Amino acid sequence: MIQYKAVTPAIVAELSQIVGDKYVCTDKDKMEDYSHDAVTGDKYVYYPEVVVVPKTAAEIAAIVRIANRETIPVIPRGAGTGYACAAVAFGGGIMVSTERLDQILEFDEANLLMVVEPGVRTSEVQKAAHGRGYLYAGEPSSGDSSFIGGNVATNAGGIKAVKYGTTRQQVLGLEIVTAEGEIVTLGGKVKKDATGYNLAQLIIGSEGTLGIITKVYIRVMPRPQKVMDLLAVFPSVDASIAIVAKIMQSGILPVSVEFMDNKGIRCCEEYLNEKLPHSETGNYIIVSIEGDSEEALEDQCIEIDELCSANGANFVLVADPVKIWKARKSFGEANRARSLIFSAEDIVVPVAAIADVVKKLAELGERYQLTIHCVAHAADGNVHADILKEDLPMEVWEQKLPLLQEEIYEFVYSIGGKLSGEHGIGYKRLELMEKFTNPVELKLMRAVKKALDPQGIMNPGKIFHIE
Amino acid sequence: MIQYKAVTPAIVAELSQIVGDKYVCTDKDKMEDYSHDAVTGDKYVYYPEVVVVPKTAAEIAAIVRIANRETIPVIPRGAGTGYACAAVAFGGGIMVSTERLDQILEFDEANLLMVVEPGVRTSEVQKAAHGRGYLYAGEPSSGDSSFIGGNVATNAGGIKAVKYGTTRQQVLGLEIVTAEGEIVTLGGKVKKDATGYNLAQLIIGSEGTLGIITKVYIRVMPRPQKVMDLLAVFPSVDASIAIVAKIMQSGILPVSVEFMDNKGIRCCEEYLNEKLPHSETGNYIIVSIEGDSEEALEDQCIEIDELCSANGANFVLVADPVKIWKARKSFGEANRARSLIFSAEDIVVPVAAIADVVKKLAELGERYQLTIHCVAHAADGNVHADILKEDLPMEVWEQKLPLLQEEIYEFVYSIGGKLSGEHGIGYKRLELMEKFTNPVELKLMRAVKKALDPQGIMNPGKIFHIE
Numbered sequence: 001m002i003q004y005k006a007v008t009p010a011i012v013a014e015l016s017q018i019v020g021d022k023y024v025c026t027d028k029d030k031m032e033d034y035s036h037d038a039v040t041g042d043k044y045v046y047y048p049e050v051v052v053v054p055k056t057a058a059e060i061a062a063i064v065r066i067a068n069r070e071t072i073p074v075i076p077r078g079a080g081t082g083y084a085c086a087a088v089a090f091g092g093g094i095m096v097s098t099e100r101l102d103q104i105l106e107f108d109e110a111n112l113l114m115v116v117e118p119g120v121r122t123s124e125v126q127k128a129a130h131g132r133g134y135l136y137a138g139e140p141s142s143g144d145s146s147f148i149g150g151n152v153a154t155n156a157g158g159i160k161a162v163k164y165g166t167t168r169q170q171v172l173g174l175e176i177v178t179a180e181g182e183i184v185t186l187g188g189k190v191k192k193d194a195t196g197y198n199l200a201q202l203i204i205g206s207e208g209t210l211g212i213i214t215k216v217y218i219r220v221m222p223r224p225q226k227v228m229d230l231l232a233v234f235p236s237v238d239a240s241i242a243i244v245a246k247i248m249q250s251g252i253l254p255v256s257v258e259f260m261d262n263k264g265i266r267c268c269e270e271y272l273n274e275k276l277p278h279s280e281t282g283n284y285i286i287v288s289i290e291g292d293s294e295e296a297l298e299d300q301c302i303e304i305d306e307l308c309s310a311n312g313a314n315f316v317l318v319a320d321p322v323k324i325w326k327a328r329k330s331f332g333e334a335n336r337a338r339s340l341i342f343s344a345e346d347i348v349v350p351v352a353a354i355a356d357v358v359k360k361l362a363e364l365g366e367r368y369q370l371t372i373h374c375v376a377h378a379a380d381g382n383v384h385a386d387i388l389k390e391d392l393p394m395e396v397w398e399q400k401l402p403l404l405q406e407e408i409y410e411f412v413y414s415i416g417g418k419l420s421g422e423h424g425i426g427y428k429r430l431e432l433m434e435k436f437t438n439p440v441e442l443k444l445m446r447a448v449k450k451a452l453d454p455q456g457i458m459n460p461g462k463i464f465h466i467e
Numbered sequence: 468m469i470q471y472k473a474v475t476p477a478i479v480a481e482l483s484q485i486v487g488d489k490y491v492c493t494d495k496d497k498m499e500d501y502s503h504d505a506v507t508g509d510k511y512v513y514y515p516e517v518v519v520v521p522k523t524a525a526e527i528a529a530i531v532r533i534a535n536r537e538t539i540p541v542i543p544r545g546a547g548t549g550y551a552c553a554a555v556a557f558g559g560g561i562m563v564s565t566e567r568l569d570q571i572l573e574f575d576e577a578n579l580l581m582v583v584e585p586g587v588r589t590s591e592v593q594k595a596a597h598g599r600g601y602l603y604a605g606e607p608s609s610g611d612s613s614f615i616g617g618n619v620a621t622n623a624g625g626i627k628a629v630k631y632g633t634t635r636q637q638v639l640g641l642e643i644v645t646a647e648g649e650i651v652t653l654g655g656k657v658k659k660d661a662t663g664y665n666l667a668q669l670i671i672g673s674e675g676t677l678g679i680i681t682k683v684y685i686r687v688m689p690r691p692q693k694v695m696d697l698l699a700v701f702p703s704v705d706a707s708i709a710i711v712a713k714i715m716q717s718g719i720l721p722v723s724v725e726f727m728d729n730k731g732i733r734c735c736e737e738y739l740n741e742k743l744p745h746s747e748t749g750n751y752i753i754v755s756i757e758g759d760s761e762e763a764l765e766d767q768c769i770e771i772d773e774l775c776s777a778n779g780a781n782f783v784l785v786a787d788p789v790k791i792w793k794a795r796k797s798f799g800e801a802n803r804a805r806s807l808i809f810s811a812e813d814i815v816v817p818v819a820a821i822a823d824v825v826k827k828l829a830e831l832g833e834r835y836q837l838t839i840h841c842v843a844h845a846a847d848g849n850v851h852a853d854i855l856k857e858d859l860p861m862e863v864w865e866q867k868l869p870l871l872q873e874e875i876y877e878f879v880y881s882i883g884g885k886l887s888g889e890h891g892i893g894y895k896r897l898e899l900m901e902k903f904t905n906p907v908e909l910k911l912m913r914a915v916k917k918a919l920d921p922q923g924i925m926n927p928g929k930i931f932h933i934e
Contacts, residue, residue: 110712110819155661166659168668169636184907189817191847192633192888194622194672196900196930197912201635201668205661222718245577251689251759292718296763350656352577380658421659433663440651444919445664451918452911463663 002456002466005070007049007094015052015094018062023053023100034095037082038142038332039428041341048075048089055100057175057183057214064212065181067094067457074457076208078118078150081142083344084426086154086207090461096212098149104128105215111189112220113172118149118213122156125218134220137164140422141329149213155205157422159256159288159328162379166422167204174200175215179453188217202448207424208459210452224290227255228297231319232308233282237261237362239312240283241355244378246307247287248351252300256288257379258328261358264373264386268327271334276327278315285313285378286324331375332386339371339388343401347412348421351381360411361385368404382421409436425463433464469923469933472537474516474561482519482561485529490520490567501562504549505609505799506895508808515542515556522567524642524650524681531679532648534561534924541924543675545585545617548609550811551893553621553674557928563679565616571595572682578656579687580639585616585680589623592685601687604631607889608796616680622672624889626723626755626795629846633889634671641667642682646920655684669915674891675926677919691757694722695764698786699775700749704728704829706779707750708822711845713774714754715818719767723755724846725795728825731840731853735794738801743794745782752780752845753791798842799853806838806855810868814879815888818848827878828852835871849888876903892930900931 007026016024025031028047036045054060067074073093080087089095101117107128108114114136116125122143129136138151140158150156152174157166164170173187186200187193203210234240244257260268262283269276285308289300305316335342349357358374361383365372371388387404389397409419413436419425425433434442442464449466450456456466474493483491492498495514503512521527534541540560547554556562568584574595575581581603583592589610596603605618607625617623619641624633631637640654653667654660670677701707711724727735729750736743752775756767772783802809816824825841828850832839838855854871856864876886880903886892892900901909909931916933917923923933 108817108819109716111817112712112715155665157659157661161659165636166661168665169632178907178911182907184905184911186908188885189883190815190885190888191818192624192628192815192844192849193885194624194633194813194887194889194891195815195885196672196892196904196908197669197677197915198622198635198672199669199908199911199915201671202664202666202915204668205663205665210664221720222716225718245579248579249576249689251692253688293763293766296760299760346661348657348659348662350575350578351658352575377659382659416656418655418657418660418662420661421657422661424661425663437663438651440645440649441653441663441666444645444651444666447918448664448666448669448915451914 002071004091004093005072007072011066011070012050014066015050015063018059019052019054025051034077034097037080037085037087039083039085040336044085044088044428046088046090048095049092051095051097053097053100057177060096060177060212060214061181061183063094063096064177064179068181068455071455071457073460075459076212078147078153079145081146082150082154082426083346083423085428086424086426086462088427090427098147101214107132113189114218114220116148116216116218118147118216120148122146122148122151129220130223133223135223136170136218136220138167138170148216152204152213152216153208154424155422157377157380157382159258159377161377162257163253163255168201170218171200171204171216172219173217174203174213176203176211176213178211179455179458207426207462209449209462210458225292226294226297227288227290228301229319229321229324230287230301230304231277231317231324232285232287232313233278233315234285234313235281237283237358238355240285241358241378243285243308243311245352246311247304248379250303250307252289252303254287254289256286258286259376259378260284260328261374264331264375267338267373268330268334271337272327272330277317282314286319286328328375335373335386335388339390341389341397343387345385345387345408346420346423347383347385347417349381349383349412349415349417351379353415353417354378354381354383356415357383357412361408364404364407368400370400370404380421405432427462430462430464469538471558471560472539474539478533478537479517481533482517482530485526486519486521492518501544501564504547504552504554506550506552507803511552511555511895513555513557515562516559518562518564520564520567524644527563527644527679527681528648528650530561530563531644531646535648535922538922538924540927542926543679545614545620546612548613549617549621549893550813550890552895553891553893553929555894557894565614568681574599580656581685581687583615583683583685585614585683587615589613589615589618596687597690600690602690603685603687605634605637615683619671619680619683620675621891622889624844624847624849626725626844628844629724630720630722635668637685638667638671638683639686640684641670641680643670643678643680645678646922646925674893674929676916676929677925692759693761693764694755694757695768696786696788696791697754697768697771698744698784698791699752699754699780700745700782701752701780702748704750704825705822707752708825708845710752710775710778712819713778714771715846717770717774719756719770721754721756723753725753726843726845727751727795728841731798731842734805734840735797735801738804739794739797744784749781753786753795795842802840802853802855806857808856808864810854812852812854812875813887813890814850814852814884816848816850816879816882816884818846820882820884821845821848821850823882824850824879828875831871831874835867837867837871847888872899894929897929897931
């Protein structure tokens with residue numbers, strides 16, 4: 001066991017020297033924002049010993065070197081929009097916020113890429129690309145508030161991953177501060193790279209446990225001119241999910257294929273106080289397609305309509321994009337409004353197994369007498385199941401939830417699925433990670449962690465236990 | 468320095484027990500095929516002490532455990548089509564050929580993926596997908612002979628990477644035998660995965676230095692119905708390269724954008740004994756586009772034609788695909804025919820810098836009085852420059868080449884480029900890798916290597932020196 005040291009006043013003074021007094025905070029009242037992420041519940045609230053808000057990679061490197069010298073945990077922090085408590089200081093330490101590394105450094109049109117600092121909001125990246133006629137294809141649902149650095153650290157997915165992949169596929173390179181406080185660029189402006197190990201790909205999704213991201217090279221592409229959103233309403237979960245493979249095999253490559261179950265739809269409806277189409281009994285499949293000509297889109301639209309209708313859809317509508325995406329994106333908030341405490345599961349399974357998972361969740365929900373709402377990035381096999389505490393006494397909830405999760409993931413792993421499709425493991429799923437991950441894989445991960453962070457200071461207590 | 472042990476008769480006997488006498492070879496005559504890859508020249512020929520040809524992952528694991536116990540190098544071997552000597556036994560040891568792990572295990576249409584063994588030829592994977600109406604998008608030029616396992620180990624690129632990415636983007640999961648002889652699956656049938664470190668992505672491109680690939684999960688997609696190849700002929704390198712960014716910014720996403728310089732074209736022409744269009748002075752840009760309708764392709768075709776013509780192309784033709792790709796793919800063979808000894812450089816730079824590289828190569832070729840022919844996967848920034856020895860005395864060649872390479876890569880690194888876009892480092896580029904890679908990055912790579920292969924037995928002497 002690593003023995004971490006406390007942050008002493010002398011260390012706080014040293015940190016102030018690096019970043020300036022103004023950007024060092026040890027005042028509990030002012031640290032509230034940094035004490036949690038999007039996961040609710042007192043047990044997920046922890047205060048760091050100090051929050052530092054550096055401006056440059058060099059400052060971050062200097063901070064990390066102090067932490068290394070003293071063996072103090074360093075918790076990299078983005079916008080705090082995560083669903084896994086990866087950016088919460090469960091073991092004290094120095095929280096390094098990237099909010100002041102907030103510059104778009106370069107828009108390199110000739111090379112179709114942008115160079116951005118980690119603290120730029122995802123939506124700002126999207127807007128900067130959009131304004132020049134380009135698309136940045138990463139689009140997590142939290143994009144209005146999340147930072148691009150956090151997207152990279154968690155390999156954020158989102159609603160466009162069907163066509164464009166997750167954040168991993170958008171990244172050409174990273175500058176990081178290593179766990180030993182050195183600054184290094186991995187990858188860069190090259191589109192292909194077979195020059196040794198691809199360490200950037202290893203850092204992506206490592207949730208701040210291997211280093212701190214200080215610069216991101218991301219690709220952009222010409223923006224498709226036309227987008228169209230279709231809503232197909234099915235009477236059953238089975239029928240709605242069955243259409244997904246049919247669409248994906250048709251030769252049409254949609255941008256998004258989203259599933260919402262009936263309970264989830266009604267919950268959003270209630271939260272938004274808006275009637276959603278056919279919400280009485282319907283299950284939704286939302287399909288977005290994009291292209292450069294109205295014609296091409298219309299052809300695809302007709303094909304999808306025919307496919308859905310022939311496969312049991314009761315209704316296929318051209319959806320109002322604002323309304324339908326507002327509904328879809330409100331899912332988390334709607335559940336939170338229903339039940340402040342809830343567990344957002346991020347199950348990922350082979351695409352064809354989604355219906356099995358949704359049915360299993362329904363069965364388990366009934367057996368455990370817990371409300372579970374489901375949406376899915378259906379063509380990615382990624383099921384978000386929100387399990388609601390509602391008015392259950394806390395001690396019953398805390399007893400029931402782990403048992404339910406265990407049954408869920410026993411099933412998920414038995415069909416080739418995994419714990420997280422896009423939210424990551426963080427602190428919240430660590431015990432499940434330890435339980436369900438192949439021990440050899442876990443051993444390899446620990447070995448990599450030990451190799452790149454010998455002192456174990458980078459975001460300890462996240463993803464897996466360091467042994 | 469690790470002290471490796473020799474392969475004794477007792478160990479050969481043990482290996483025979485694992486795989487059967489028939490599949491163990493120590494006879495030098497029979498090992499000739501295994502003594503080199505596609506790199507020519509005596510200095511790149513080395514014999515392993517023994518070649519073992521196992522049938523299963525379990526057999527490979529047993530072999531690796533022996534190597535671990537004894538500290539003997541293990542050299543994983545695919546089809547031997549590499550251009551970096553990554554699969555050549557420069558320090559003796561046990562060569563493990565994957566040629567008998569040659570089964571397509573599963574075509575999972577519902578999940579749009581295939582599960583294949585590493586010894587399946589890339590072209591067989593392509594055919595299996597094609598036969599069912601699907602596309603496997605990996606297409607290295609050596610695809611007719613290369614193994615899919617080798618493609619993964621080197622993160623092979625090829626002519627379709629512009630649209631579909633390199634092999635990395637095709638892989639959903641890997642089964643590997645670790646350097647300690649354990650079998651583990653990383654990733655799998657899930658399209659997204661944020662469940663801890665993405666070790667599969669780390670293994671991809673690690674050239675057999677971190678483990679042996681024994682199973683590959685790759686994605687397939689509906690096959691585009693129509694393909695069209697255009698040939699634009701430009702009077703100068705500058706004009707031809709300048710069109711690449713314009714095409715990529717137009718909103719058209721081609722499958723391939725290939726560049727051939729005039730000297731390269733003439734060399735291929737001579738080798739094939741076939742007249743190529745406008746070969747007198749032309750530089751080629753070959754653009755392939757694909758889609759599902761004739762109409763859509765024609766629209767794109769007209770747009771590309773107009774773009775090229777407005778930007779200095781002398782001719783834009785719809786190319787005979789067989790002829791033009793035969794010419795393009797013969798580039799390596801044509802150079803080999805001109806000069807058995809040649810150095811195939813695999814420079815990668817930001818796309819917009821290709822013209823600078825090609826001009827620099829022309830200037831250096833003149834100064835060193837060496838023939839250099841260039842082709843490029845232009846929209847990927849990947850320049851293959853073949854430097855020909857021709858009739859230069861060997862000692863002069865061996866003196867000149869490193870000096871020339873040093874000047875090339877000084878330049879390449881100064882503009883943000885790298886040593887290898889798709890061929891890898893292997894043994895051939897190791898010294899250049901050591902020289903030009905950021906020391907911090909190299910340190911991180913070495914740390915990862917040490918973590919995952921503590922005994923240093925997996926393909927030692929490749930990519931970088933183990934310290």
